[in-house]
Amino acid sequence: MRLGVLFSGGKDSCFACYRAMKKEKVVCLISLISKNEESYMFHTPNISLTDVQAEAMDLPIITHETEGEKETELKDLREAIMTAKRRYRIDGIVTGAIDSVYQSSRIQRICNDLDLWCFNPLWQIDQLKLLRELISEGFRVIITGVFAYPFNEKWLGRDIDKKTVKELEDLRIKYRISPSGEGGEIETFVYDAPIFKRRIEITKAKRIYSRYSGIYKIEGVRYVEK
Numbered sequence: 001m002r003l004g005v006l007f008s009g010g011k012d013s014c015f016a017c018y019r020a021m022k023k024e025k026v027v028c029l030i031s032l033i034s035k036n037e038e039s040y041m042f043h044t045p046n047i048s049l050t051d052v053q054a055e056a057m058d059l060p061i062i063t064h065e066t067e068g069e070k071e072t073e074l075k076d077l078r079e080a081i082m083t084a085k086r087r088y089r090i091d092g093i094v095t096g097a098i099d100s101v102y103q104s105s106r107i108q109r110i111c112n113d114l115d116l117w118c119f120n121p122l123w124q125i126d127q128l129k130l131l132r133e134l135i136s137e138g139f140r141v142i143i144t145g146v147f148a149y150p151f152n153e154k155w156l157g158r159d160i161d162k163k164t165v166k167e168l169e170d171l172r173i174k175y176r177i178s179p180s181g182e183g184g185e186i187e188t189f190v191y192d193a194p195i196f197k198r199r200i201e202i203t204k205a206k207r208i209y210s211r212y213s214g215i216y217k218i219e220g221v222r223y224v225e226k
Helices: 011-023 047-057 072-088 101-113 127-136 162-175
Strands: 002-006 025-034 061-066 092-094 117-119 140-146 186-192 198-209 214-225
Touching (some): 002 011, 002 072, 011 025, 011 092, 011 186, 025 072, 047 198, 047 214, 061 072, 092 101, 101 117, 140 198, 186 214
Parallel strands (some): 002 025, 025 061
Antiparallel strands (some): 140 186, 198 214
C-alpha cells in the first residue's frame, strides 16, 4: 500500500512515519504551512523546515499554505491530500495522532470522502512509553515550543533524553501536563532518526519567550553525513 504522511517535523509525525514504513511503502510527506500560530489543527514552530527534513529522509514533500482559520483550514488539508493522491497515487494517509479526537476525526472524514485509508500508528499509546521508545530507537528530538506553566525558557532547544523524560513524568504528576505535549504544552523538532539518510545540524537559533510561552526559532541548518 502506498502512503502519504501528514508531516509536521515533530516527534509524533516522524515516529508515525517510521512505524508506517515498517508495514507499508511511504511515498511522500504532506505538510500544511499555517499562517496562524494558534492553529487548531497544525503544528507551527519551524514548520518551514519540513522540506529540509524531507530531503534528509530522501522523500518528496507536498507543502500547502493555509490561513489556519478554524474548520476552513480543513479545506486546505483536503486539497493537499488530493494533490498527494493525484501525484503519488497514495492509498492512504498516516497521522501522528495520539489522543486528539478533534484532529483524528476530521482527518478520518477527509480520508473517507477521498476513499483513502487513515492509519494512526500512535493512537492511544502511553505518552511516556512513546518518549522512551523514541530515545531507544535513535530519534534525536529537541523542544521547539513551550506553551504552558511550568515550562520556562530553559526548556527551549532542549534535547528529549532520559533526564528530560523523567522531568516530564514528574511534571505530569505535579501539574497534570501531557508529557508528550498532546495537550499543546510543547512542540518538537526531529533532527535525526533511523529514517534520516543525513543528520540535520542546527547552526543558528534563537529563543523567543514570554510568560510561559515561547519558541526556539531555527534560523540556520546544515546536513551532516551519517
